[in-house]
Amino acid sequence: MNKRKKTGSIMLALVISVSMLLSACSNNGGNNAPTNGGTNTPANQAENNKSGEAALAAEQIFRMNLHAEPPTLDPGMTQDNTSGTVLNAVMEGLTTVDKDGNVQPGMAEKWEVSEDNLTYTFTILDGATWSTGEPVTAHDFEFAWKRVLDPTKETPSPYAYQLYYLKNAEAYNTGEIKDASQVGVKAQDDKTLVVELHSPTAYFLNLLSFYTYYPVNKAVVEANPKFAAEAATHSTNGPFLLTEWNHNESLLLTKNPNYYDADKVHFTEVRLAIINDSNTELSMYETGDLDWAGRPTGEIPIDMIPSLKEDSEANLQIQGIATTYYFNFNTTKEPYDNVNIRKALAMAIDRKAIVEKVTLGDQIPAFGFVPYGIKGQNDTFRDEVKDSYFTEDVEQAKTLLAKGLEEKGLTKLPTIELIHNEGEGHKKLATAIADMWKTNLGVDVSVQSQEWGVFLTNRTNLNYQVARAGWGADYNDPMTFLDMWITGGGNNDTGFSNAEYDGLIKKAQTSSDPAERMEAMAAAEKILMDEMPILPIYYYTGIWMQKPYVQGVWIDYSGEIRFNYGYIAEH
């Protein structure tokens, strides 16, 4: 035994000595910041102590896992949550959104809206500056937005359509008009930005907090169009500076001392790791290398959730987020073109059992499409319009199935082919539902797991019978869920088409009367559930762990993390 131990320690010593040699000659990352921090401690620490709810710890460093390398940090090119998480901290648009989902001034200190709700005039905040020192001007916004819409740009912006609310934006982006000056954004002077909309948009101020609407530093971008590829060449305007970007390894954000609201920003450093293995992330949280694990950028392994719920030290948090998990029916394929068959399948599953025994994350059974957390007229839409469109009822499901089969001239439902994209969670859920259909309706189901690209291609080309799907909010309005089911809609992968539905969506899109809009959207959702081109399963929850001393960091309605005003409490 003794000898074995010895070989073990020899092995260890060997590894260490060889690795020392190699790491000694490769100290290029500059990532050896002292672990006990304190180098950036602001002088006003004592003042900070007064404002916080709990006493602030001496060290204000927040560490979380980004999970993947941000594809880009150019706000005009961004289309993913990982990049968005970083951008939300290092940049800022005309408005921001607070914890309650209310719009607050950002780079714009105030604005006026014309009576027809089509023209917005923004005044840029005094003291808004770029990290490179120049003031943020209205021209930066005009430049940034037109850059996103420019179809001749070297790499066209994928999210250009987020700006289609502006007058002539779509026409310019699709090449119908060549003259950029016709687009509805104009800097009158350095401080004044005039924005004209295509049609009244109730949630436009909310949209302005989204990264596609962020400004870019005109002078920097004109000098170097690839400015956003490295930390050193980036120019930012948010509460944090992009100090280091070690590709695929880590990012370091440090507090921006020149940010107009710097008094309220407590973190001196935010360290973002890039670990794409969820078990490693969990271990790092346990050893204290991370203060936050899981939602939104990371992931907690499903099979770990039950034991983490019991473990008070883990401090597991679960909160509803505005995303819906559902199945698509291919309504162009027999027998799924029959509404009774679709309804029978939707009524024959036990959603409560699924969330309690399969998905394990306290998800909420869904009987509608618009999830909780989305704003309605006064309260959330889901609280104002209950999703009591249908109920789970095996007997009625059997009756509907028999009726549907008769209408289709069938005696038995052919084997259902259910496809889902790869993933342990999707597989378990699909198998559970297949089992419920088999038990309750006596139908055979074949469940198929497909690689992401293959799956998306099949779903888009309507080359499936029943397919897994999920949809999250782009902005805080029911429209972000409901407009996708209009006839020929780009994301309508079901072939569903209903003239009345299309009409109601059109009505809600063009009306500026809040009550009328909500009524139209509620009516549209009712049609959707009566026709059942999709089978809602559950509303997502965000699942994460945060060390108890992490305060003031929150997950917003859509599931994104907001840590700009967070702090580390004394512990």
Add this chain to the structure above:
Amino acid sequence: MAAWRKFKFYPEMMQMVRFIATKLMYVLLTLFLLATVTFFMMKAIPGDPFMGEKKLPPAIYNNIMAKYGFDQPVWKQYLTYMNNLLHFDLGESMKSANRTVNNIIQNAFPNSAKLGIVAIIVSVIVGIALGVIAALYHRGLIDALATIIAVLGVSIPSFVLAPLMQYFFAVKLGWFHVAGLKEPLDYVMPVLALSALPIAFIARLTRSNMVEVMNSDYIKTAKSKGLSKAIIVNRHALRNAILPVVTYLGPMTANIVTGSVVIEKIFGIAGIGKYFVESVSNRDYTLIMGLTLFYAFILIVARFLTDIAYAAVDPRIKLNSRGGGS
């Protein structure tokens, strides 16, 4: 006689040059074929870099596709790609906007190389040491222990070993960081995970050869002459016993390079392997091509060096003989 010998030296040089030239030609041919096959296979799988749960409006999507030349017939795209390749231009990543594949490789390869080189060195030294010790104490307790270590090393896959080590050494005992590669100590777990299999293999190889050599006549002669055990092992037995290990260097490098794909993910090391898997699921065409070719190049070079090393170590192997070690 002496003059004739000098004369013969020349054709041997020529033989060496011809050997290297032929090998290089094979290298280029292999890379060309690989690039071609990968390109067409990659284009044949459904999906593209700009797909997503949320689809882009057709006008934007088509515009982007056209910018990358994806509206062209596949053979035209292939010719463009091969033309760029001739100029050592691997193109721009489609997922990581504004970053070239060359830049990504330059950034990531040093991390993979550091880890890989340490793992290779550790594998060879520890493997041989374990093998020799086991052979010297043939059929003893140490031999049995070494065999157990070897069997474990061969049978536990690195993706199981790595999380186990993380759990015990980092979470429970707190000896190392869970992930990352910043301090020398950070190398211990990923290196052990990567070299467990090669160590086991080399140990078994060395042991069986050692046992065979130690029983051979010339060692018996040396023993009967009264030479010390240390001299016999170092000067006479070991050299012959580790010859087969040299042949294993090529496959081992391949093993470690491919193994690093999993290990880099688990330990969060910003190397080539971490990019590789993502590039495929992202359909990042230029990155897939670039990394595949780069991997192939490394493996071919490793093979090539092994061939030369083997010829250098063992005079019985002739350079022009077919398939020497490959």
